[in-house]
Amino acid sequence: MRRIVLVAVVVLVALVPIGAWERERRADEESAGMRSVLQEVGSLDSQDLRGFRIFANFDCLVYERGRDDFALELCVDDHGRVVEAIDRRDGTPEVWSLRDDPSKSEVVVDRREVNRLLRRMNVPDAYLPDA
Numbered sequence: 578m579r580r581i582v583l584v585a586v587v588v589l590v591a592l593v594p595i596g597a598w599e600r601e602r603r604a605d606e607e608s609a610g611m612r613s614v615l616q617e618v619g620s621l622d623s624q625d626l627r628g629f630r631i632f633a634n635f636d637c638l639v640y641e642r643g644r645d646d647f648a649l650e651l652c653v654d655d656h657g658r659v660v661e662a663i664d665r666r667d668g669t670p671e672v673w674s675l676r677d678d679p680s681k682s683e684v685v686v687d688r689r690e691v692n693r694l695l696r697r698m699n700v701p702d703a704y705l706p707d708a
Contacts, residue, residue, distance in 0.1 A: 604681035610673030611651075611684045614662035618649050621690050629695055631704050635660050635676070636695060642666055654679050655706035657688035 618625075618640050627646045630637040635654045642648035645665060652661035660682055661674040675682045692705045 607673045607675050608683040611659045611662040657685050658682040659684040
């Protein structure tokens, strides 16, 4: 019985660094996808900015491409970290997200600029975080 418990403990201890490695790998992959959407958007203040979505923990800016008013979307938390990006240009949305782990996002934009754009689209200050 002791041997089984010992083996179980060793296995569990070995899983900790594997889990940490997987968390980092996933964050790198998701950040790369979000970075590619940000590069496609270009300037946040692009003339292709078409709309927004407001959520409790983040706000999204939506950009047009061609005839698709909702082609690209960037979602930003209160600290300016891009926590989700969506590319709908090919008909099937590609989603990159770290909404569940925002501190791992390596992609950051100017939150003050996001707030400025949202105000321009008539979002009340009460819905915007202090930046």
